[in-house]
Amino acid sequence: MNARDRAAEVAARVRDPEMPMLTLADLGVLRAVEVKDTADGGTVIVSITPTYTGCPAMATMRDDLVHRLNAAGFPRVEVRVVLSPPWSSDWISERGRAALRAAGLSPPGPAPRPAAGPVPLTLGPARRAPSCPRCGSADTRPTSEFGSTACKALYRCTGCLEPFEHVKEI
Known part of the structure; x- marks a missing residue:
């Protein structure tokens, strides 16, 4: 080698x-x-x-x-x-996504795609649809936009009632 x-x-x-x-x-x-x-x-x-x-x-x-x-x-x-191109959560490997799930974290979904032309200003909360990493339920609710790090948000599963962190899509 x-x-x-x-x-x-x-x-x-x-x-x-x-x-x-x-x-x-x-x-x-x-x-x-x-x-x-x-x-x-x-x-x-x-x-x-x-x-x-x-x-x-x-x-x-x-x-x-x-x-x-x-x-x-x-x-x-x-x-x-290296700052260009900027990192995207799409770059997380499948093995990495599986490791996140196994650790009780919800992996990110597909990263949002930038619109052509001017960037629209949106002041509302981010729309995400994470599944619970414990029971798999898609019935989840956000509790905080920030988790233990800036790249994670806090959610609660309404199925099993467990809180979990979701890795944000970027």
């Missing part, structure tokens, strides 16, 4: 600090891994995209990537933040 493949394998196993049931690869924030050879060795360059602008977990993601790659024998690691 070459250095790039080895580095990519290590980076793909790094867990998200806010949703540790997901790897950065499953979350879709891990965009690319390259190895640049230099005269004094190689540098691993990892590109990641935040789920939200100003995501507080980015520093931890960067530090975890550097630490894991250093421990795997890559002494020089550079982490780049």
Whole structure:
């Protein structure tokens, strides 16, 4: 296995600090891994995209990537933040969606598609239709637009009455 493949394998196993049931690869924030050879060795360059602008977990993601790659024998690691195209919840892998459900979180549905032309201003609540990750009921009600992190909303299932977090569609 070459250095790039080895580095990519290590980076793909790094867990998200806010949703540790997901790897950065499953979350879709891990965009690319390259190895640049230099005269004094190689540098691993990892590109990641935040789920939200100003995501507080980015520093931890960067530090975890550097630490894991250093421990795997890559002494020089550079982490780049890529903002374009912006992250979409559609980038969460099927394995990641299954891991969210297994952890009691409702995975996001399809991300909204931007309209052509001017962006319409909407001030009402977001319209989502999450299913309960515990009993599967689609009869759910929002309780708060924000959960434990900005990328999650709180819901309650009216079938089993259990509260749950839903990962927002972006």
